[in-house]
Amino acid sequence: MRQASSQDYYLCQMPATTSLKQFWSAARAAAAAGELLKLTLSKPVYGSSDLPRNRYGRLVEIKGRTLLQITHRYADREEVKNHPINEGLALMENALGTDYYNADLFSTTEKFSLILSRKGNARVLRQPALHPRPRPDVSLPKLKDLVVTDHNREKHRDIPADRPYLQHLGITNARGEVLRDGKRKFKQINKFVEIIAALLREHPLPDDAHIVDMGSGSGYLTFALYDHLVNTLDLNVRITGVELRPKLVEKCAHIANKNGFKNLTFVEGYIDDFKPKKIDMLIALHACDTATDDALYKGIVAKAEIMVVAPCCQKQVRRDMEVPADLKPLLGNGILLERQAAMLTDGMRALLLEAEGYKTKLFEFIPLEHTAKNVMITAVKGRKRPKALEEFRTLRKRFGVKKHYLRKLIKQEKAKA
Structure with missing residues (x-):
């Protein structure tokens, strides 16, 4: 170990157990003193693709309580959760060394x-906080004042x-206040735009792409998506909202015209009746029961590059499934059975999409405190995964599912060919 200098306390190697104790002792002391600026975990364990790329913790004030806010940063989204300080630190401590190899504490x-390291050692670097050199004509804040605890600070x-x-649309007032x-x-449309933007970074659409929103409803998400893609990202796209209720179609068309959204149109009709020349991206949020399958089927037939659905009211599989005998003690409760049926429905949908050549993801779109219908499925065109159909059949047999509506539609389409 070399001697401490003005640049660092020390840089050394030591057993992981010793360094972990020192690290978390320092983290708890900084949090208790209100001096914790940032705490990060990074470098996920190799092969753990389902883990966030990193976890970022900071102190926040919520209703007079100081909590540890942990942001889970995935490749395509962020999930934020607030915890009592000791509980949050314990969660991060349990993840270091099992899920992540690197950690940084800033106080x-x-x-x-x-x-x-995988050999049970650790490389440790401790440095004093760097204070900016003061200028005689400027009064600089104390470093402790830089601790951010305002949960309600303005967000991007x-x-x-x-x-x-x-x-x-009735979301803001004339002064632009929510x-x-x-x-x-407002929170939902920004989260939706964030998800779509991440998908487009992974899989860009062709020029003059046609995006179809099946069941566009009041158009909140449709308008926001058009605004972001055309006015912010400067993409050449057309968006069509398909909606059954004529009054909503008329209202949305009027708002689009009033805002000069010339490539945003709304049409009246059912999902299965709408037959455009091409669909590059298909969106169907909260299409009830098998209407989600109708939308996915239309996207598959159109060879859409991207599909985004948030299923709703999954009843068809629930009616046709049989609970395996060994799972009856678990699924004998009605609410658990409903949730199992919904998971089974969406899991089988994802497998069918993978069998048709799509890379899929299932994740939480809207926090549970807002709605229980919060699962989103994204599908990006890629390679077919033949084993996906075998896995679909295994699930169907396991739960005695007599039919799956999307599978029925796909088989009918293949029979026509």
């Missing part, structure tokens, strides 16, 4: 970095609240 007094939004169409009843929708 008002030091930076403590830890790099674990892909869709700013001052967009005129948000007022026309209304109390519009907060949930």
